[in-house]
Amino acid sequence: MTFRSIYGLLVPLTLASCTTNPVTGDRELGLVSTAEEISIGDAQYLPSRQMQGGDYVLDPELNAYVSEVGYRLADVSDRALPYEFVVLNSSVPNAWALPGGKIAVNRGLLLELGSEAELAAVLGHEIVHAAARHGAQAIQRNMILQGALLATTVAARGDHSNLAIGAANLGAQLINQRYGRGAELEADLYGINYLANAGYDPQAAVALQETFVRLSEGRSQDWLSGLFASHPPSSERVERNRETAASLPASGEIGLDRYQATIRRIREAQPAYNLYDRGRAALAETRLDEADGLAVEAISLVPGEAQFHALAGDIDLARERFPAAIEHYDQAIGRYAEYFYFHLQKGRAHGALDQRDAAGSHLQTSIELFPTAEAHYGLGTLAETEGDLNTALEHYRVAATSNSPTGQAAQGAIVRLDLPRNPGSYLQLRTLLDSQGQLLVEVANPTLLSVRNLRLIIRYVDSFGSTRQAVRLVDRTLAPGDALRLASGLGPFTNSNAYQVEFESAQVVSE
Numbered sequence: 001m002t003f004r005s006i007y008g009l010l011v012p013l014t015l016a017s018c019t020t021n022p023v024t025g026d027r028e029l030g031l032v033s034t035a036e037e038i039s040i041g042d043a044q045y046l047p048s049r050q051m052q053g054g055d056y057v058l059d060p061e062l063n064a065y066v067s068e069v070g071y072r073l074a075d076v077s078d079r080a081l082p083y084e085f086v087v088l089n090s091s092v093p094n095a096w097a098l099p100g101g102k103i104a105v106n107r108g109l110l111l112e113l114g115s116e117a118e119l120a121a122v123l124g125h126e127i128v129h130a131a132a133r134h135g136a137q138a139i140q141r142n143m144i145l146q147g148a149l150l151a152t153t154v155a156a157r158g159d160h161s162n163l164a165i166g167a168a169n170l171g172a173q174l175i176n177q178r179y180g181r182g183a184e185l186e187a188d189l190y191g192i193n194y195l196a197n198a199g200y201d202p203q204a205a206v207a208l209q210e211t212f213v214r215l216s217e218g219r220s221q222d223w224l225s226g227l228f229a230s231h232p233p234s235s236e237r238v239e240r241n242r243e244t245a246a247s248l249p250a251s252g253e254i255g256l257d258r259y260q261a262t263i264r265r266i267r268e269a270q271p272a273y274n275l276y277d278r279g280r281a282a283l284a285e286t287r288l289d290e291a292d293g294l295a296v297e298a299i300s301l302v303p304g305e306a307q308f309h310a311l312a313g314d315i316d317l318a319r320e321r322f323p324a325a326i327e328h329y330d331q332a333i334g335r336y337a338e339y340f341y342f343h344l345q346k347g348r349a350h351g352a353l354d355q356r357d358a359a360g361s362h363l364q365t366s367i368e369l370f371p372t373a374e375a376h377y378g379l380g381t382l383a384e385t386e387g388d389l390n391t392a393l394e395h396y397r398v399a400a401t402s403n404s405p406t407g408q409a410a411q412g413a414i415v416r417l418d419l420p421r422n423p424g425s426y427l428q429l430r431t432l433l434d435s436q437g438q439l440l441v442e443v444a445n446p447t448l449l450s451v452r453n454l455r456l457i458i459r460y461v462d463s464f465g466s467t468r469q470a471v472r473l474v475d476r477t478l479a480p481g482d483a484l485r486l487a488s489g490l491g492p493f494t495n496s497n498a499y500q501v502e503f504e505s506a507q508v509v510s511e
Helices: 003-016 035-053 060-074 116-131 134-146 168-176 181-197 201-218 221-225 235-246 256-262 264-284 289-302 306-318 322-335 340-352 354-368 372-383 390-401 405-416
Strands: 018-020 027-029 084-086 095-098 102-106 428-435 439-444 451-461 467-474 484-488 498-510
Touching: 003 168, 027 134, 027 390, 035 084, 035 095, 035 102, 035 134, 035 168, 035 354, 060 084, 060 134, 060 256, 060 405, 095 116, 095 134, 095 168, 116 201, 116 256, 134 168, 134 181, 168 484, 181 201, 181 235, 201 235, 201 451, 256 264, 264 289, 264 484, 289 306, 306 322, 306 340, 322 340, 340 354, 354 372, 372 390, 390 405, 390 439, 428 498, 439 498, 467 484
Parallel strands: 084 102
Antiparallel strands: 018 027, 095 102, 428 439, 439 484, 451 467, 451 498
16 A cells, blocks of 8 residues: 555544544544543553552552542543552552553652652643543554554563563553653643642642652662653753743642651561562572572561562472462462462462362463463463363463463464364475476475474376375474475376365474
């Protein structure tokens, strides 16, 4: 299709789909309706929270406080949406908004803020992203470029964003997107106005951005992979905020004491989370004894934190101490049963002990909370063990959509199970005639597995005009990437209409 024809299709679509931005008043493309925005936010809110560490459940009063501040700002926003606010259990300083007004702020960011007004500045900024349709605009760009509302697999930051598969990929893409300069300045401008209209001191937004710029210059990678990755601070943003704040009444609430009193519990617990984060890093580098000591110390400080017990379970899982791992995952689930990771890991531990019913139950629960390639691969393995190859293939095919080691393993499992039954779907076949008109057959193996005992069916028309069938067996092993040429012993033929060659069966070589 030429550029002219594409343009001819897009122009009437654009003219028919223009809308007024409820925040800026500008005319813009409106391919995603308000109802669709709300539906996307509703569908992605739970998996997005799961992939970012899960809800912070140890302090309900903190969650209620953040929601109270958020609703105070939402009441003065330019767009009525079903806003929701939640605190996530992650040390990474971050906040994000989904279309439709679903907003999250991480525990780690709350520790970096100094007052209720600064919290309001963060939430106001995120409210503008939702109200001004910034997420919907990103989806629209994707629709125009790809022709459909599809999200590509992303190597996203955050605790488990990289595990997202299927529909959850859209949430991963939305919460990890980097907003453009215009969207950030727009969110700053209108967010400060929301701040002032809600009765907060607008200077808090200036102080917040000044703090972020200072921290970005000398802070750890956690900062760069968190809020700064999607909301990069700059001196330009500070100056713009200062100009906007100067045009507003220089008064309003700051809420320093109230804020500090409310975050007291997470501030007191932060040493335990520091131990936990160090323990996760040690486990990732297989320093199991060090990780174990850190997990034990973290649990002793905050025994109610489910993540600490899961870390202990992961260490025992790495040591193949499966019953002990299950006990730790039980402790985690008992404290927070609505988090996918605990069920995923417990399912793995049960599977290692060949406790299939328990393994399947927890893997399925984890998928209901947040679908991952790991859980589908585990269910595929269980189904294969029980001889249910069709169900196994269904799970492997879902897992294979992930661009991860598990996805690659699933692709191999699909070939291993399905190639013997459908070799033509995986192996390549080409026919040609030699100088004497004799039929030659070329066979190639583009898969990652070795195959042997390839059985070929050749149907052809003989010199008397009768249709005949011959069988040829390839008795050598074709390694991944190998190809061979086979003389069929049939012919001479004058054209390709006189014969047809196809695979009948093949065998995958066991490792």
